Amino acid sequence: DLALVDIHMPGEDGLSLARHLRERYAKIAIVMLTSAAMVVDRIVGLEMGADDYVPKPFDPRELLARVKSVLRRTSSAGRAELGAAKLRIGRCVLDLAAHRLTNEKGEEVAMSPLEFDLLKALAEHPNRALSRERILNLNQKRDWDPFDRSVDLRIMRLRKKIEPDPDHPRFIRTIRNEGYIFVPDGV
Template sequence: MQTQPADPKATILVVDDEADVRDVLEEYLASHGYAAIGAENAGAAREQAARRAFDLALVDIHMPGEDGLSLARHLRERYPKVAIIMLTSAATVIDRVVGLEVGADDYLPKPFDPRELVARVKSVLRRTAAEHRAEIGAERVRIGRCVLDMPAHRLIDERGQEVAMSPLEFDLLQALARHPNRPLSRQRILSLGRAREWDPFDRSVDLRVMRLRKKIEPDPEHPRFIRTVRNEGYVFVPEGQPS
């Protein structure tokens, strides 16, 4: 196990069933200032991802059991801000196409020069960081798969398309976005929006939260960005939180 830098440039998950490959990559990445954590298969990678935050995952496509494509799809759905670079010993077009289709940010065939890998890592991290900075501002807030443009009263998905949203849904989402990481009671949410149009005695807030989750959550059945806080209400978690 390599000693991790006290203040790493980024944390990288290395997923490869070959122990010698993992060791070499972890050592090389650590020597360039990154924190590298190894996982021998997709199951171990899922466990690691659920326990800690990663900036980027290096995922070998061809592994016994669950393959890297399935793992990449899981990571993209559950951890949308994590960058993904696919690794494979078979430099086939179909692997590359499928890898990019499931949400990978880049692709590198084996064998490769570790210097090229580090260059790809730097490029992908720089690009994804710039994308997040561009999308998140005082009045434009990333919420799950979407960006809420508050001045324009618009919700934009990852393809740049506007997502249909009622005025009451906008009020609810705006109230949560303006109070990140702070649980808001249903009554507080009502007071921050068009209160006279809400009926506090029915389940209006709960119904609209359920509808909004279907629009913004990667997995609406396991919400990470609009969380339920028992006996308190709802809270917007900007960074997401594993269920």
């Protein structure tokens, strides 16, 4: 499913609609349309949950290509590995049903509930940059302060547990000025 959302709509603006859609339908793809071409406008749109941002005027062929691209990235194929409730992450296996992470020897890797929830949130949104705010929203049942660096600390701890070389991460990467992206195959 995909929603094309114009920022300037009568009544509710497109940014708040995108945020509400993302909160209610986590797997929906959202493409924002707008006449506002400022970089800050695009950044805000992406941080509010948009998967892509198309400034007006646009060529319909470009819009179609962007829609197809977003649908490819957010399709169920990207989430197929989660269907079995287990996901291979390099040398580890994340078992979503059992709430545990095991290493290549099958030994359980100690994780706090917050670390598990964070890794699960990243794994449920593969190959998509998630801002710290989005990560906090996905884990809203937890008492995290968006103004501290708790997400960064938990990411650092997770990298030590799943990355072959935590200083050069392959699976949980930092996207400068955006947040973090989970790359299941580490490529």
